[in-house]
Amino acid sequence: MTIEARLEELGITLPEAAAPVASYQPFVVSGQTAYISGQLPFVEGRLVTGKLGADVSLEQGQAAARASGLMIMAQLKAAGLLERVEQIVKLGGFVASTPDFTDQPKVVNGTSDLMFEVFGDAGRHARSAVGVPVLPLDAAVEVDAIVALRPA
Template structure:
């Protein structure tokens, strides 16, 4: 089954791929891997901002991480490689959080669970989930990815 068919089956519509906010490429393909730059969480066209442990709940943070995952898929589609995904190798989740917030892994599950929903077993991946004091544009979460691609 194609990835596009799978997305339709589970009722997911990908957002438009966001333009870079600085001097970088959203996706770089090298040696069979797609390196996806950190993606910010947009829900209904609005950037999710704030800090976990302060003014963003765990549920909102998890939804934000899921939105980052959707943007990762959107960037893969824009790069023309969504249908070539062989395996999600690694996600890196950065959570804008207070010093005493320790549920970064639960927040990151929003993106991780989405990868499994979309890609099945090929969506299971290695991951890091870290707390940071600030993210670009005040975003609550940022997620980047390394994706293995099938040959053309």
Template sequence: MSIEAKLAELGIILPQAAAPVASYQAVVVTGNMAFLSGQLPFVDGQLVTGKLGADVSLETGQQAARACGLMILAQLKAAGLLEQVEQVVKLGGFVASTPDFTDQPKVVNGCSDLMAEVFGDAGKHARSAVGVPVLPLDAAVEVDAIVALRPH
């Protein structure tokens, strides 16, 4: 089954791939690896902002991380790479949070679970989930990715 068909079966509609907001590329491919820049969480066109442990709930944080994952998929699609994904190798999750908030891994599960849902075993990956004091545009979560591609 193609990834596009899997997304349709799951009822997932990808957002429009976001344009870079600074001097970087959204996706860089070298050899059979795609490196995706950090993606921010847009839900219904609105950026999810704030800090976990203060004004953002765990559930909202998980939804934000899932939205980052949807944007990762959208970037892969925009680059013509979505159907070439062989393995999601690594996700890097950054969670804007208060110093006493320690559930960053639970937040980033929102993105990790999406990758497994869409790609099955090929969506299971290594990962980092770290708390940071602030993210660009006051985003609540940011996730980057490294993906192995099938030869085309």
């Protein structure tokens, strides 16, 4: 089954890949590895902003992380790489949060669970989930990815 067919089966529609908000590339391919720049969470076309532990709930944070994961896949699709995914190798999750918020791993599960849901065992990955005081554009979450690719 293709990834596109799997997405359709799950009822998932990928958003349009977001343009960079600064001076960087949304993805870079080196050999058989794709590096996806940090992706911000857009839900229904709107950026999810705020801080976990203050004005963003755990559930909203998980939904934001899932939206960042959808944007990672949108970047892979825009690059013509979605069907070449061999393994999601590593995710880096950044969660804008208050100093006393400690559930960053639960927030980033929103992305991790999505990757397993879509890619199966190839979606299992290494990961970091860290709290930060602020993210670009006041985003609540940002997630980047390292992806192993099948040969073209």
